[in-house]
Structures are given as C-alpha cells and as structure tokens.
Amino acid sequence: MEGEWDMKTDVLIIGGGVIGCGIAHQLCKYNFDIMLVEKEADVCMGTSKANSSMLHDGYNVDKTKLKGQLVLKSTKELYQKMAEELHFDLNICGSLLPGFVEADWDAIYHQFQMSAENDIRGVRIVGQKELHELEPHMNPAAKFALFNPNTGVLNPFELTIALGEHAVQNGAKVLLNTEVTGINSSGGRVTSVVTDRGIIEAKVVINAAGLFSDHVAGMVETIDYTVKPRKGVYFLYDKQYGTYIKRAIYSTPTTVSKGLIMLPTTEGNLLCGSNAIMHDEKDDLSTDLESLNHIYAEAIHKYYPELPRMGDVTTIFAGNRAASNTEDFIIGHSKNVRGMINLIGIQSPGLSSVPAIADMVEDLVREVGENLNFGIKDYYNPTRPKPIVLRELSYQERADYIAENPDYGTIICRCETVSKGEILDAIRRPIPATDLDAIKRRTRAGMGRCQGGFCGPRVVGILEKELGISPLEVTKKGKDSYILSMQAKELALQEGGSSNEKVIL
Amino acid sequence: MKKLSYDLVVIGGGPAGMAAALKARENGVKKILICERGSKLGGILEQCIHNGFGLQYFKEELTGPEYATRFVRKVLQTEIDVKTDTMILEIAEDKKVIAQNGIDGLFEIETKACILAMGCRERTREAITIPGDRPSGVMTAGAAQRYVNINGYLPGKEIVILGSGDIGLIMARRMTFEGANVKCVCEVEPFSSGLVRNKVQCLDDFGIPLYLSHTVTKVHGKERLEGVSIAKVDERKNPIFETETYVPCDTLLLSVGLIPENELSKSVGVDLDRVTKGASVNEKRATNIEWIYACGNVLQVHDLVDNVTEEAEIAGKSAAKYISGGFEKRKRSIHVSPGNNIGYVVPQRIDYTNSDEKIIKLYMRVRKPDEKVFVVVKNEQGEIVGKFKKDTIAPGSMVSLSIPVIKLTEDTSSLTVSVEKEGESI
Incomplete structure (x- = not known):
C-alpha cells in the first residue's frame, strides 16, 4: 500500500x-x-x-x-x-402494545398520553375483539392494546x-x-x-x-x-411465520422484562427480541441461553404460545446498542x-x-x-x-431478465431463490460484497433455512472466480473468518496430520 | 415465457427422482422430464464417496457415485428428458409447474402428474439455537462433505462433531483420513442416531469417542471458531452446567437431523405428516393431491439409498398407472397410525384394493431403542394383522414390515403399529 x-x-x-x-x-x-x-x-x-x-x-x-x-x-x-x-424495503405496518391484566392498563394509558403530548396522530386503544381481529394468532388472553398505525419496519x-x-x-x-x-x-x-x-x-x-x-x-x-455496549438477543423465525404476526408487537414492560418486540421483517421472517444486557466487550456478539430462554418465555411464548422454542428458528443473533x-x-x-x-x-x-x-x-x-x-x-x-431482485418480480419480468443474462436463470441459493446473476451483481456493486456475509446481506443467499449449507460452497466458488482469489482466501466476514483451512490431502501428506488427541470425559 | 408439455414431471434428479422416472418409463409413460437443481444428476450421492451403497438393491457394495452412475446411465439411455441447473419455482393447482434455468429461461410445464423427489436438508446450528458467537468454521456435516469431496478443500484441522447422524459419523472418518483430528462426537440422545455399522466403522475403528447425552452448549470465537463448550444433559436434554468443559477446536460439524424439503409441496397444498415432515401418502405414494406423488428423502428420511430406490419405484409405477387410468379404490381407506414406541409409519393410509399385489410394505421408525421385541400390526378390532420379531430396534434404523394384502378385508378401517415386549400386550 x-x-x-x-x-x-x-x-x-x-x-x-x-x-x-x-x-x-x-x-x-x-x-x-x-x-x-x-x-x-x-x-x-x-x-x-x-x-x-x-x-x-x-x-x-x-x-x-x-x-x-x-x-x-x-x-x-x-x-x-x-x-x-x-x-x-419499508413497511409501515403499525404496532400494538397489548395488555393482559389490569396492571398493564396504566402503562398503556400512560403511553397513549405521551403520544398525544408528542402530537402523534392515529394512536388509539383497541379492545379485545379488534385486537384479535388485527392479530388472529395472538394469545387469546390479551385483553386490550395500544395501537399505533405509524410504526414501521425496514x-x-x-x-x-x-x-x-x-x-x-x-x-x-x-x-x-x-x-x-x-x-x-x-x-x-x-x-x-x-x-x-x-x-x-x-x-x-x-x-x-x-x-x-x-x-x-x-x-x-x-x-x-463513555459508550458502553448494551446487548440484545434475537430469534429469527422461518418464513413460514412471515405473516403470522402482521404488526410490530411490543411486550408490556414487567418487573422482569423491559419490553420486548415481535415483528414481521420486510423479508418475510418473524423477528423476536431483544433483552438489554450491559457489558464491557464492544465486539462481543455472543448469544446466551439465559437470554434466549428469557425472551422465549417473556415475549414469544407469552404472546404467541404456538411458536416453537427451536426447530423453525432460522437463526439467533445478538446486537450491541451503543449506549452513552x-x-x-x-x-x-x-x-x-x-x-x-x-x-x-x-x-x-x-x-x-x-x-x-x-x-x-x-x-x-x-x-x-x-x-x-x-x-x-x-x-x-x-x-x-x-438492484435486481428476481423473486420480487413477476414471472414475465424474470423471464426477460434471464433472456438478457442467463446467470439470472441459475439459482444458487435454493431456500431464498437467489440467482448467480444477483450474487455477481452484489460482488460488482459500488460497495462490493467480498465475503459470504456481505453477499448474504445484499442478496439473502445463505440467509434462509439451510443457513448456507447448500449454497455456501457454491458462493465460495463464485467469489473465487469473480475476485480471482483462492478459496482459502474467501471469508465469512473478513479478517480471520476463513471458511477453508487448506487443500485436501495437504494436511495428511505434507504436514503428516494434526495431533491425535481426543477429548476424554 | 416458454411452454412445455409432459406426461410426468419429476422434481429432483437424485436417486429417488431417477428411479421414479425410470420405473414410470418402464410402465409406459412416454414424455417424462426430470428437473434437477444441481448441475448434474445424482443428487447428494455425488459427494458420498464412501462405500456401503447398493447392498440390498444390487447385492453389491458400491460407493455413492457408483450407485448414482448406474441410474444416470440408464436415464441417459432412456427417452427421459433431463434439465439440470433447473429450479422449480411453483407447482400450480392446475397441473402446471413453473421452472427456471439459464438456458430455457423461465418456463411453464403442463403435466399430467408430478413426483416430488427433492430430498432433504440438514438441520442447522441455528435451528437448534446453540448459543454463542457466530464465527466461521461451524457447518453442517454435509456442507463439509461437499467441501472435502467435491471442492477438494478441508474446512479445518481440529474437529468436534455434534450429532451422531450418519453423515456426521461418515465425516468423522473422512476428516480423519484427511489428517484432521476428530476430537469427539457428542450426541444429545442417550443412544447413537446413526446406523450401528457406521458407529463401528467410522468412530470405533479410529478411536474417536462418542459421548451420548452430551451436547454443545456454546460456540466460541469471534472470527474463526476457537472452541466449543460441551456438557452432559439430563433426561430432559437440558445441559448440566457443572459438567461443562471447554474444547478448543477450529471446526464444529453438525449432524443433528435431516428435514425433508417440502416448502414447494406445502405451497401447492400437499398435507404433511407432523413427524416425518414429509407428505402424508397412501400406499402408492400419492399425496392428498391425486396427481402429486412423493418418494425418497422428501417423503421420509431414509438410512439406506436402497430403500429410497424401492420407494421411488413404487411412486414411479403408481404415477404411470395414474396417468393411464388409475387404480381400483377400496370401499374405505385404511388409516395407518403409530402406536407404542413407534414414531411414524409410511404410508399413512391405504386407499386401493391392491388386488395385483401380494404384500404392502410399511416403513417406520421407533422412538427409543429396545431389544427382543415384537412389532405388531393390529386392525381396528385389535386383531393381529402381522407380528414381527426384532432382536434390536433403534431410531437410527428404519423398520420395514410386509403386510399380506389378503389380511386387509373390505371392512378394515385402521392399522396401528406398536412395539410389544414378549408376554405383555399393549
């Protein structure tokens, strides 16, 4: 350099x-x-x-x-x-803050009053019947809710x-x-x-x-x-639950929970999270069992008892809020x-x-x-x-794009229907995607239910060709996050294999 | 948009799709199209370079690619059209299939019948919500198998495997051959979930420890995997944290279950079995939609490809018969359901008289391992229709039973399959 x-x-x-x-x-x-x-x-x-x-x-x-x-x-x-x-993608889907018991009413009414103070229009309290018409899968025990038509997801x-x-x-x-x-x-x-x-x-x-x-x-x-990381853990559910919840749902703050959210993502998944844990390591994005169990019990299971704790979960992840x-x-x-x-x-x-x-x-x-x-x-x-996103287009429009560029015809990511053409576009865009996660964020390849099990090796191959690098240089997210450690046979033949130390419990 | 017309569209060009298409052709179906999303026929067998395939079907021991090649050759010699790198986007209710590839573009296929043979996918670390970091180096055993056997690259050197599914066991051996150190295999169940022979040949022969009732409790490493925490689990499969140990490793392979890939099937309204996560089918492997059949791992996850072939041939033959006029229906369908210690049974119902058959085979998995038992099939009256002695049963080994058609009377309305111990009746 x-x-x-x-x-x-x-x-x-x-x-x-x-x-x-x-x-x-x-x-x-x-x-x-x-x-x-x-x-x-x-x-x-x-x-x-x-x-x-x-x-x-x-x-x-x-x-x-x-x-x-x-x-x-x-x-x-x-x-x-x-x-x-x-x-x-932006979806002004509205939000609901439901209440189950008398004690929830005060919190909800307080929020309603704040919306008036902040000159926000359209916020109102809905009764049990309307709540369940709006959200048919919600726990029938929810009795009323604060409805805000202005909330969105992007x-x-x-x-x-x-x-x-x-x-x-x-x-x-x-x-x-x-x-x-x-x-x-x-x-x-x-x-x-x-x-x-x-x-x-x-x-x-x-x-x-x-x-x-x-x-x-x-x-x-x-x-x-100072800025301290405040971690939040999330569940992302399979696309079969993409319309299960129609609006962003806030959980009512309780003594054990500060208020969690469940919402339909713009991509058609269901996102549930997040708690708030103050900690010291700014690059620590690890999830933990306690948080997962807490979010499942206090939000997911409480509001949508039919959602599973695992199985139809596409992924779990954590983010750090930059709290001053x-x-x-x-x-x-x-x-x-x-x-x-x-x-x-x-x-x-x-x-x-x-x-x-x-x-x-x-x-x-x-x-x-x-x-x-x-x-x-x-x-x-x-x-x-x-950017061209084929799955959002009509069949005729897709046919036209494929006729122009056959790479749009070859599907690489089967779960999210992402073509080779779209992956190449992501690599060639003004801020180029040069690793698997960058391609995932731009195209959704690897973001579906197999989590890249099928398309991962194929995307590695595309990056290898397009960037003119060795597969050993392809990473998940830059730096030392390499996918492959060496060519087959090299370890056994050149290096004589690794140690043979087993885990003895 | 290009429009094509076929008698039969087979979705998936793996062992199930190929056997189904060949059998349909043998039974007189003229225009058959196999659509395969990979770049060649053979499906997952392509990367299964180990042996042990074909012992039942060919009475020989073959590798995966060898087993596949026998069918690929036949398909290519037969008048069956094949489109590879072809993805099915939709199965429409009016017997149309929408597909796309780089050569034909996006096209519509009109068909008389359709066979689902899309196989399965591996359950992920994410689906079972193993907490921790999200570094590279965590992948399913099948993805690792592809990297090693097809791409020619090794994902890592120090390996921990979670799950004793067959692919995990096979990869334990494969990674060892490559010089990597497979440190241990953890299985959350108190029993191995793969075939016994794989446990012996892939772990025991190489001194790789298998820890039953153990799981990975946390993944460590911000960029590349640095280690995993493993712990013993209690009877409810909750980790016992006092037993947690840190194991340094650069690769975690998962072999924690296979899930039939039925998103396409669901979108056209095919009813699924909650346990198999495959279609609910009759003895002809027809789904609730009469022109749609299912076979192979998309219907139920098999241990042996030989069974896949057998099942696919039933589907292929049946689809042919359906196209040429159909079967004689029974007065009432027989519902086949799992009883004591049986997880599921395929087929889930018997719809036809089957007057040209001698037996109907039922396939099932048990929930828990056991020894010296009888697997008993009873009708709605509690009368025994079949009783089969088994020395050992285990969830990892599919059980198949042959029920004589003659035992199914006009009035039979249900069959229940149960595991019974000698002397006791349940």
Whole structure:
C-alpha cells in the first residue's frame, strides 16, 4: 500500500454504519470530497446489522432529550421518500402494545398520553375483539392494546448499503478494512486521520464510529462521556411465520422484562427480541441461553404460545446498542479541536432518526467547513438504481431478465431463490460484497433455512472466480473468518496430520 | 415465457427422482422430464464417496457415485428428458409447474402428474439455537462433505462433531483420513442416531469417542471458531452446567437431523405428516393431491439409498398407472397410525384394493431403542394383522414390515403399529 497511498479528502467519515452512511448520503450532493473509512470488511457491520429493524415514530419519547427531538423530526414520510429514491424495503405496518391484566392498563394509558403530548396522530386503544381481529394468532388472553398505525419496519442492511452506495455513486469513496488508529490536529484544527493502512488528510472529520465512538473521540481530546455496549438477543423465525404476526408487537414492560418486540421483517421472517444486557466487550456478539430462554418465555411464548422454542428458528443473533452514559445522543463539535464532529451514543431510536441526524450533522459541517464548496455537483443523482431482485418480480419480468443474462436463470441459493446473476451483481456493486456475509446481506443467499449449507460452497466458488482469489482466501466476514483451512490431502501428506488427541470425559 | 408439455414431471434428479422416472418409463409413460437443481444428476450421492451403497438393491457394495452412475446411465439411455441447473419455482393447482434455468429461461410445464423427489436438508446450528458467537468454521456435516469431496478443500484441522447422524459419523472418518483430528462426537440422545455399522466403522475403528447425552452448549470465537463448550444433559436434554468443559477446536460439524424439503409441496397444498415432515401418502405414494406423488428423502428420511430406490419405484409405477387410468379404490381407506414406541409409519393410509399385489410394505421408525421385541400390526378390532420379531430396534434404523394384502378385508378401517415386549400386550 505504501508508495501509492496518498490520501486526501475534504470530509472524512469514520464508521460505515447507518449513521456514517447516512451522513455520506446527505453530503454527497455537494462539491467536496467525501471519504468513509470502515474497519470491517463491509459497511453495516456493527449496531446497524443487528437490531430490531423498527421504524419508530417516537410516539412515546421524551422531547427534552436530543434523541426524542431527532426521532420526531424523522417522520415516516421522510423515510418513505428515502425508500422511493434509494430503494430499500419499508413497511409501515403499525404496532400494538397489548395488555393482559389490569396492571398493564396504566402503562398503556400512560403511553397513549405521551403520544398525544408528542402530537402523534392515529394512536388509539383497541379492545379485545379488534385486537384479535388485527392479530388472529395472538394469545387469546390479551385483553386490550395500544395501537399505533405509524410504526414501521425496514431492512437495516438494505438501508445502510443503499445510503452508502448512493454516496459512492455520487463521488464518495468508501475504504473498507481500514481502521482508524489516531487523529492528528495542529493549531487547534484537525488535520489528518491515521489508519492502519496509512494517513488520510482531511478538513473535517466526522466520528460515526458507533460503539467505538468514545474511543475515536478520545483520540482528539479528553472526553467526559463513555459508550458502553448494551446487548440484545434475537430469534429469527422461518418464513413460514412471515405473516403470522402482521404488526410490530411490543411486550408490556414487567418487573422482569423491559419490553420486548415481535415483528414481521420486510423479508418475510418473524423477528423476536431483544433483552438489554450491559457489558464491557464492544465486539462481543455472543448469544446466551439465559437470554434466549428469557425472551422465549417473556415475549414469544407469552404472546404467541404456538411458536416453537427451536426447530423453525432460522437463526439467533445478538446486537450491541451503543449506549452513552447520558442515555442520550451526543452530537456536536469537539470541545477543543475544530473540524472534528462526534456522534456518540446513537442507540435506539438511531435507525429511526437518520434523516434528522444527517441534517444536524450537515449544519455542523457547514459551521466548521469554511472552505468547503456547498454548491451542488453537476452529476448529482438523488436516486440509487434498484438492484435486481428476481423473486420480487413477476414471472414475465424474470423471464426477460434471464433472456438478457442467463446467470439470472441459475439459482444458487435454493431456500431464498437467489440467482448467480444477483450474487455477481452484489460482488460488482459500488460497495462490493467480498465475503459470504456481505453477499448474504445484499442478496439473502445463505440467509434462509439451510443457513448456507447448500449454497455456501457454491458462493465460495463464485467469489473465487469473480475476485480471482483462492478459496482459502474467501471469508465469512473478513479478517480471520476463513471458511477453508487448506487443500485436501495437504494436511495428511505434507504436514503428516494434526495431533491425535481426543477429548476424554 | 416458454411452454412445455409432459406426461410426468419429476422434481429432483437424485436417486429417488431417477428411479421414479425410470420405473414410470418402464410402465409406459412416454414424455417424462426430470428437473434437477444441481448441475448434474445424482443428487447428494455425488459427494458420498464412501462405500456401503447398493447392498440390498444390487447385492453389491458400491460407493455413492457408483450407485448414482448406474441410474444416470440408464436415464441417459432412456427417452427421459433431463434439465439440470433447473429450479422449480411453483407447482400450480392446475397441473402446471413453473421452472427456471439459464438456458430455457423461465418456463411453464403442463403435466399430467408430478413426483416430488427433492430430498432433504440438514438441520442447522441455528435451528437448534446453540448459543454463542457466530464465527466461521461451524457447518453442517454435509456442507463439509461437499467441501472435502467435491471442492477438494478441508474446512479445518481440529474437529468436534455434534450429532451422531450418519453423515456426521461418515465425516468423522473422512476428516480423519484427511489428517484432521476428530476430537469427539457428542450426541444429545442417550443412544447413537446413526446406523450401528457406521458407529463401528467410522468412530470405533479410529478411536474417536462418542459421548451420548452430551451436547454443545456454546460456540466460541469471534472470527474463526476457537472452541466449543460441551456438557452432559439430563433426561430432559437440558445441559448440566457443572459438567461443562471447554474444547478448543477450529471446526464444529453438525449432524443433528435431516428435514425433508417440502416448502414447494406445502405451497401447492400437499398435507404433511407432523413427524416425518414429509407428505402424508397412501400406499402408492400419492399425496392428498391425486396427481402429486412423493418418494425418497422428501417423503421420509431414509438410512439406506436402497430403500429410497424401492420407494421411488413404487411412486414411479403408481404415477404411470395414474396417468393411464388409475387404480381400483377400496370401499374405505385404511388409516395407518403409530402406536407404542413407534414414531411414524409410511404410508399413512391405504386407499386401493391392491388386488395385483401380494404384500404392502410399511416403513417406520421407533422412538427409543429396545431389544427382543415384537412389532405388531393390529386392525381396528385389535386383531393381529402381522407380528414381527426384532432382536434390536433403534431410531437410527428404519423398520420395514410386509403386510399380506389378503389380511386387509373390505371392512378394515385402521392399522396401528406398536412395539410389544414378549408376554405383555399393549
């Protein structure tokens, strides 16, 4: 890399999550250079990839907090417009907060009152009959519910990738596998960012490093806040349950549970989660039996007793919310170094606040980017071309695409009906997918019920050919997550085999 | 959109699909199409390079590819059309099948009958919700088998296997041959779930320990697998955490069950058996939809490919008869149901007089292993229709019984199959 590495940009964004990509999307229309660096092998690798995928309208937020104000500004209409321009799946399905017993009523009524205070329209309390008409599979013991027609679900991978790709199409550069190790400043002004691949000069640096944003902010000056991971565990059910629940269902907060959600994903699965465990390891995404049992008992089984604990579960996963010690978003300039903008503690409702956060960051950039040209690029295009997703098309449309490109005819992932053509597209898109999980997030290959058991070896073969690499270099999610360790026979013949030590219990 | 017309569409070109198509052809069906989603005929046998296939059907010991090749050759020599790399998107109620591939594009096939022979998939780590990290190096035994035997790459060097299903046992040996160290096999049940011969030939012969009533409780490793926690389980299969041990390894293979792939069948309204997760069929292997038949692992997961072939031939022959006019129905159907210590029975019902047959074979799996028992078939009156002595029974070995057709009278309405011990009657 050295020698050819001579990197310079006007605005440098640290972090390729939904916030970093959202800011790149916001700023890419202007006549200055944007670069985004991401330490992982793909964008959408942190909090953005493992969350409830809900679009909150903020009906119950505290307006005195920044996060409350920003989510209220980020209306569903803004998301709908964004979905039309950038093409990601968004379903304004509504939500229900059901109650079983008298004690639940107070909580529900309180939430109803908050929606009125926050000027949210359409929120109402529904009785038992209507509740079960709305959600026929729900436990008959549920007696009433708070109904909010404005709540939505979106595809967080698609959203993040769409925002990032749109920025790239409009001139932004995205550097993956690039970790920031330091930030240089001079004369009270930020000058460059040090990465493990070289130094990048920048006029404005935006810290959207999510869970690691406190660490990055601390590279510039002493800070008085921290970001701690707050883990949430999820169940994702098989697509046969895709319409089993029609709306997002909140569980009523109880003494043992803070409130869990169950919802139909835009992709047709059923998502249930998540609890909240404070811990210290920011990259620990492990699930645990206690959480799984808790979520199953307190949410899934309580509301939908027919859902199984295992078997028709497509996967389980965990995400870490980036919670600041103030329990609010902290968005603003560094105290002592000009040109550094920090976004700290963007946890829920961060996914639902992207437009307002991006607006706010633009204002901050204008404040410190005196030399930036805020004229609109002549080639700026507000829309991102829609990726081809064959399973969403009519048979005739699919036939037309296959006639044009036979690769669309060859199905690689049988569970989710993903063609070779779509996988090749994902590898060739503006932010290229170069590992199995990146292909999975873009195409759903490997995201179905066999979890890549069938298509995994075939996708490895496609990556091998398309990227011109050895299968040994293909990874699940970058870094050391290799799939294959060596060629067959090599171990037995060249190395004489591994040890023969057995587990003795 | 291209439109084709056939008498019979067989979905799946593995051992079941090929045998069904050949038998249908032998019984006079003229226009037959096999659609296979893989790039060649043979199905999963392609990657099963070990021996032990064909002992019953061919009375010879063959490898998987050898067994498959016998059928592939015949199919290619017969007037049966084959489309590979072809995915069926939909079976429509009006006897149309929608498919796609790179050559024909997306096309519609009009047919008179259809045989489901799509096989099964492996249950995953995710489906059984093993907690922990999600690193690479955790895969089903079948995926590992493909990497090693077809792609020529080794997934790892230090292996733990969860589940004593046959593929897991076969892969324990295969990985050992490749120089890898298979550290142990854990099985959550108190008994091995694979064939006895596989346990002996794949584990015992190589000194690989099998720990019954043990499971993997956690997966460790952020990028690549670094180890697993294993623990003993109680009678309710809950881990006993005091017994938890950490085992360093770079690969976890799962052989924790096979599930018939019936999403396509369900979408057209084929009724499934809750236990087999395959179609509920009659003795001709017809589903509740009279023009749709099912056979092989999509109907019930078999231990032996020989049984798959036998079952597929029934389906092929029956589909041929259906196309040419059908069978003589019984006055009333006989419902066949599992009794004591029987998990399921296939077929689930008997619909026809079967006057041209001498016997009807019932296939079943027991729930728990036992020794020196009788498997007894009784009718609705409690009269014994068949009684079969078995020295050993185990869930890992399918049991088949031949019931003489003559024992089924006009009035017979149900059969129940139970395991009974000597001297006691249940």
